[in-house]
Amino acid sequence: MPVLDLMSGFIVELRNAGLPVSLTENLDAMEAVKVIPIEDRDAFKYALGATLVKNNAHWRVFETIFEVYFSLRGPEYAITQDGQPDDFWREMQEQMDQVKGQGEGKGSGGGMDSLTPEEINAMLMRALMSGDQAMMRALAKQSVQRFAGMEPGRPVGGTYYLYRTLRNLDLDNMLQKLMDANSEMSKQELSSLEQRLEKDEFESRIEQFKQEVESEIRRRLVADRGAEAMAKTLRKPLPEDVEFMHASRDEMQSLKKALYPLTRKLAARLARKRRHGRKGPLDFRNTVRHSLSYGGVPADPKFRYPRPAKPELMVIADISGSVAAFARFTLMFVYAIQNQFSKVRSFVFIDGIDEVTKFFKSTEDIGEAINRVNTEADVVWVDGHSDYGHAFEVFWERHGKDINSKTTVLLLGDARNNYHAAQSWVVKEIAKRARHVYWLNPEPKSYWNTGDSIVGEYGAHTDGVFECRNLRQLEGFVENLT
């Protein structure tokens, strides 16, 4: 396929994945491709990245798609045909044979088939031990060929093959084996610091090997199915579009990573907005000072900027199973920008309610505070199923009087009340006293008020109910809040 066709398919796929690639950027990429040869794969990748990806959070997505579209290019990435091991492999095998002291018989083209799984394992261990990149790559190739059992046209995802390959290699115990071998090899006892460093080193090598295996599988799948079909199956949402309620563990990690820079940006933006929001009355003194450089003519009037009071915030969050992730993220988010509020208090509930402000006060580490919220907060009253009505009632009894005209109250949850009494009068009373009451719901709008969800009943008394399924929506809401 000519490069140009490949490029246009590639860019369409980037757009499908959610990357905002504009026409000018597309043209730039085409220009860049002219001066960088496609054979230099790394440089080629960075050239495309520099012209097409303008946000670091999108780099992972870009890399995956790049792999899919350009993985069959470049000599060292060519797929070896079954039964015809490439030169490098043969060379390595000869080395192995020498090590084992049986120089004949195996170098002649048997490939991996003549080795037992134990021998392959031993070779892998040697490669990981010495950190030999080329050997690791070759081993990854061969293990996929041998263990994954890939057949053309079989409608199975890449993860299945990955699992099959890795199961045979027993990587879980590899780390321990490497550590043991390493401590045997060194003459004196390793200090715990050294051990720790060794462990990190081995972990990163194993991780690297896994990635080699994964990309080898991907290459073979692309060869079998074509780039477009493959890219479609690999398509993943960007971190800011991942839904809180259905995030996998990996996605949670990337969400957490995305959270910090996001809050930092938001805080900077809010601080700026606060300072430059409106112009105030004339600052006479300052104006006269500046008039001096115009010969006493007040050509450049200066104004006093008003400093509007920061709102007080009360967060009341449902942390029962289904919405726990959402509550956690919202709390992290709110506390990460807490200096944008004059005061933040937080409450969590399932069917009982508990104040958790103290956890956040006692430590700087938000992650640790969240952990304590999960483990120490006293939120179960009867059976540990969400009971909004009871939680709200108790809240009103204990803390209702603390709400004043400066307070903004945030209610977080899906309002799935397990058919308990709604007690929506509490929300009504809160709304009377507070400046604003908002409800954030992590469920898609179409699910609201279905089954046991009574968000409409509560929502009627609030200033607004907002759908808050992902980080993007959450950020948008918080920005409008202050």
Next chain:
Amino acid sequence: MKPRFNDVATVRSGLKKVNYLADDGIAGVVFLADRLGKPVLIEGPAGTGKTQLAKSVAELTGARLIRLQCYEGLDESKALYEWNYKKQLLRIQADKKSDSWSEVHDDIFSSEFLLARPLLEAITSEEPVVLLIDEVDRVELETEALLLEILSEYQVSIPELGTITAKQIPLVFLTSNNTRELSEALKRRCLYLHVDYPDLEREKEIVLNKVPDISDNLADQIARIVRSIRQLDLKKAPSVSETLDWARTLMLLGIETIDEKEAKETLHILLKYQTDIAKAAKELSVTK
């Protein structure tokens, strides 16, 4: 115009000669910037050598470095150009009687009364120039618009004088600490380069390069400890410059190999938050 570099490898080896260790990504983007005549927007954590890259490229190409430090409240008169009011005033007063109005009017808006600020200076310069616009994320969103004309067309329009076009296309680097999202318009005009913490080998090389007389063994150990610390969930991960500070400290203390005790005692050079230090100290001593 003649390109400055032949291929990516020359950029890389050239940068190495001026003591900047670039990886493939960095060298590739610098090469592209030259070939396509586009500015480079560099983002990444603090202390990973973003500003240094611009300086090193200037040194490598033998160009003059013109630097515009951005801050909140930066405006046209400090970034682009300003009319020299005082001089204009003097000019008017000097020959009040002789000249007719139209002469004076034309005269006081000539380049003689123009104060060139960094951006204008960069494009009017005769000699080769590297323009560094540092911490561009600090200016307001509206001020960013000032940069757009110069970044895409390499020209500045002055209403009284007309358009001033660049005599030669300078290499332009913009750095950002990512405290806010830059506008789409700005990003579209630039090549994007994310400079992250270096990997193990590169960091070791940097330490070897920048700290005189350090042993290979110690540099290796430093790089590995720093990598382990960066993997922790910290408020602020150690930057390259902090790694170098740490390496220098260890050299001054005359330490050959780091053991646990010394690592803990000098952690405060790598990490700046008490919670981070406590966490790292705990992690480094316990083997799981």
